[in-house]
Amino acid sequence: MAIIHCGSTSLAQWGTRPQLMPRSSMTNRIVMCQYSLDSRMRHLSAPSSSFLSRESLPVISFMGPSKTLRQRRGSRFTVRADADFYSVLGVSKNATKSEIKSAYRKLARSYHPDVNKDPGAEQKFKDISNAYEVLSDDEKRSLYDRYGEAGIKGAAGMGASDFSNPFDLFESLFDMGNMGGMGGRGGSRNRAVDGQDEYYNLVLTFNEAVFGVEKEIEISLLESCGTCNGSGAKPGTKPTKCNTCGGQGQVVTSARTPLGVFQQVMTCNTCGGAGETFSPCNTCSGDGRVRKAKRISLKVPAGVDSGSRLRVRSEGNAGRRGGGPGDLYVMIEVIPDLVLKRDGTNILYSCKISYVDAILGTAIKVPTVDGMVDLKIPGGTQPNTTLVMAKKGVPVLNKSNMRGDQLVRVQVEIPKRLSSEERKLVEELADLRPFRSCILLNGHHSLWKHIPCPMGDKTSAYAEDFYSVLGVSKNATKSEIKSAYRKLARSYHPDVNKDPGAEQKFKDISNAYEVLSDDEKRSLYDRYGEAGVKGAAGMGASDFSNPFDLFESLFDMGNMGGMGGRGGSRNRAVDGQDEYYNLVLTFNEAVFGIEKEIEISLLESCGTCNGSGAKPGTKPMKCNTCGGQGQVVTSARTPLGVFQQVMTCNTCGGAGETFSPCNKCSGDGRVRKTKRISLKVPAGVDSGSRLRVRSEGNAGRRGGSPGDLYVMIEVIPDPVLKRDGTNILYSCKISYVDAILGTAIKVPTVDGMVDLKIPGGTQPNTTLVMAKKGVPVLNKSNMRGDQLVRVQVEIPKRLSSEERKLVEELADLSKGSKTANNRR
Known part of the structure; x- marks a missing residue:
């Protein structure tokens, strides 16, 4: 808190409206600090002073102390206030300079006195400016963070004119030629003020957003009043000087208190600070603008999306006193398409084909934003393959000659029912192409859907x-x-x-x-x-x-x-500290538990001195430094008085006694030894688990209990089986004929190889559950998770002539079956 000296009286300077309170001791001299509305007052009420500003001038003159004040020494008055610059700007204490500047610009526009006529708007505008001036300067911000506003005004050496003129600061950050005269003082209040921006929400269809569209919208705006030509004054009348403030735009009020007479400069309520009054126009009530509906033709460019914002210059609200109009901002919202999904400039689409079409290849009709388009699916296409339709996506915004792609994901359908003829042909194919189910190794487990771990x-x-x-x-x-x-x-x-x-x-x-x-x-x-x-x-x-x-x-x-x-x-006895050991286990050891013997280095009680730390045959003696108290008292004389501090005795370490140390343990009472410990690891542990073995840690001192041993578990991953909590994940591949007809395969589990029946009509990426073939629940070994088997169906990329002939017959049968179904 900075102090403004007035003779022998000090006034504390603060940025908000203060309350003056006497603080300890004053001199026995008579204190006089008197100001009038002369040059000194004009200096104190300068726009750059947050303490004595024109609209918030809490203290200008102080006249005469009381008897009580004369009896005190070194009198000063403090101004108490809670000014939080971060709260003023509505930003966090970690806000960047860009965020602070953005917050200031937004608030300054809203509270500038030329726009906001609320009684407290001008003071709010000054507070915002003061906060920005400090937080935008690294040095001032650092001082403010450490010491508050007092640090800015005191340590920074700022005096009565500590803050810059808020209107100058505003003009330095805004192009005042485009701000409609929002600025500072006197006659500038009568200059032109630009109109405020207007916002409109526009809803588009999916295709309108993709290719752009011309829209005619209707919006309600403030337009210049035709009756008074935007002046706000009644036609045929002229503005007159304000009788209340004499054209100054400000008035001075005085108040007598027990501490003296205080004067305050405030904005004139009659003219609102303009310095002149006029008869208001009957049409616009003195605002100079009237609200009207307006139709605007809007061209939406190709490639917009929900959240896009279009700016139409000079189509916002009209300005005041000849100021330019604001802008119109159109906020875009797009209705999603039922079939096509958008991902930036790409469009996503999924289709299903039969297994015979996946084997032989086919051509299908695909919906795009350009209409239905033929897409060739090559033979041997695997389930979930993604095909790219180049330049069938969304045009790049403002670069309509550039377009994204349409990505088509192909899903292969396996028939769940077969006619006798189809079954016969599929069985012949199975005989022609024996297929072994294969194991998917590392790299595929990321495709699994996460299943929550029951053990937490x-x-x-x-x-x-x-x-x-x-x-x-x-x-x-x-x-x-x-x-x-x-x-x-x-x-x-x-x-x-x-x-x-x-x-x-x-x-x-x-x-x-x-x-x-x-x-x-x-x-x-x-x-x-x-x-x-x-x-x-x-x-x-x-x-x-x-x-x-x-x-x-x-x-x-x-x-x-x-x-x-x-x-x-x-x-007294001091317990020993805990010890930690890292134990590496195989996958199956972690699943089923195991007994391990580990070797660890620990502190154990010294056998020579029986843990006392003293040399055998000697006795402890009272410490001469602290007299057996274990503590020493130090004193320090300061301007505030004598302070005493109790500290641990450096000679005895706080024990209060000294002794000759044991030669074996050097006085510690413990020696380090290697120890073998048998450890039982429970079933269900995993990497990150921690086992506690009580009383197997380091020995205590002076008969204290030993600490505990904590064993940290690390598990070596299995190359085939993946663990997800108490569930185990596994992937296998089967042929399309096995998927159609059904089959049985051997599946590796933690219990060994187990038969798994795959039912006929199994679809690609189906997950089968092998109940209770997972990991035992920790500390509940009678409960186990499951093994989840993900079945992937493989489509052949090459066919022999016999296979092709059979598949083509299946395709004919499949088409005939579809035709018959359609006829029904």
């Missing part, structure tokens, strides 16, 4: 949820997380809560707070869980801070009734 989040069965530990949501703010930690830490601190599990709960709470209060760690945790924090973040066995240090950093230990971790309490 694979890691949630094992992972601690830090959000649940603190009892907060995943969207919780830092303030909410800190508040939750403070509340829980007080309740579970071991010096207060003597329950057996309280200390472990206190550590869990501290670990959760340490991660969630740090933006980087929280981001890693949200993406990868606790493993991400301890792995990706580079944290090792000593990954979490001492929970008692964390507690002391957030609480005033002098008022916590002895709660802490220092002094005698630091000599």
